[in-house]
């Protein structure tokens with residue numbers, strides 16, 4: 267899959283307060299912002315990287331914004347549109363810059379909303395891609411934030427978590443961000459010990475009874491892409507030795523073959539088990555454990571991140587409405603409360619099934635709790651644990667709805683604010699409060 271880049275904005279501003287607020291605001295507007303405090307640093311960045319737009323103060327310490335612009339033009343660079351910020355006293359300089367080819371200028375103090383519109387009007391904005399969509403909880407946001415970096419640099423990643431929490435989803439997202447190659451998944455627990463070696467490394471024709479053709483193993487199939495080894499803890503010890511060798515040497519030898527075939531891939535291992543304990547019990551090789559444990563992502567169970575429950579419920583309602591061609595159903599407040607209280611031992615998989623079942627079996631436009639739970643289940647639902655009090659519940663609903671609206675409006679703050687019936691400023695403040703950010707860093711190209 268191709269990278270979908272966010273528009274990159276180069277900000278040149280020495281004033282820390284102005285700089286910080288512009289960075290915050292433009293990141294929320296869906297830009298990837300590089301902030302430079304002086305013109306020399308900005309020029310170096312502009313020579314290295316392509317930007318959709320440059321926002322620069324005219325007055326800067328050392329080289330001015332004006333001189334930076336002229337020097338870059340003299341270098342005959344294909345420059346992105348320059349938008350200058352100027353003090354009231356230096357409008358004449360800004361006008362001169364316009365004559366020399368700058369795109370626009372604003373005079374301090376300026377209205378931030380209008381400023382954003384100006385930047386957009388330069389045609390520099392392209393819609394942000396869909397976010398990773400791993401959830402709203404801090405734990406899942408941290409994972410989502412780490413993935414682009416891991417996609418660029420990590421060759422081996424371990425993902426742990428209970429069954430159904432979304433480990434494979436995270437692995438697929440990592441693969442998507444890395445771009446290119448195939449995603450090949452194998453459940454090590456589901457393949458018999460005798461067949462696992464041939465499944466992983468392939469076999470030559472005639473290697474064993476039934477091997478009528480040469481077969482490329484999953485390592486070869488995933489060459490240039492991602493190999494996802496699910497339930498790595500189930501792998502028999504003799505295979506662990508061979509796996510370790512393949513990871514270390516980055517070559518595989520097919521069963522019945524002799525040739526060492528080089529493979530280059532990203533290896534993502536997953537397990538619901540505690541590998542350290544397995545290692546202590548002698549059921550998992552310690553050297554393999556350390557080899558695959560370099561980068562470890564723990565995906566928490568849904569009951570430890572209740573903020574995600576309604577967020578996912580809404581996503582699944584939307585997904586099934588589109589899939590079944592039926593109207594989008596809503597959740598009654600009592601249904602939301604029941605969904606929040608239920609402990610979801612099967613995690614996201616169970617939640618998804620519950621929503622799908624309700625969408626098929628229940629014809630109501632708005633689902634009550636009985637669409638998901640039997641009366642006796644409802645009666646025995648535990649009270650909300652931990653901090654899920656009314657305030658937290660309402661906060662989670664608000665955050666979930668704002669995020670949902672932003673996604674629907676492709677992260678266009680103005681349109682999302684209009685849809686929510688609040689001002690842009692109010693929306694911006696709420697986004698800051700809930701820690702909702704556009705997927706800005708998610709798809710940036712690697713820095714050179």
Ligand SMILES: Nc1ncnc2c1ncn2[C@@H]1O[C@H](COP(=O)(O)OP(=O)(O)OP(=O)(O)O)[C@@H](O)[C@H]1O
Pocket residue numbers: 399400401427428429430431432433434435436496538581614615618
């Ligand atoms: N971020 C997500 N957005 C939408 N659906 C998701 C997401 N994460 C997981 N799911 C859904 O939840 C279910 C379980 O996800 P997944 O198979 O990735 O979990 P897992 O932890 O790998 O499970 P197992 O350990 O049983 O293999 C799947 O149906 C998947 O479609």
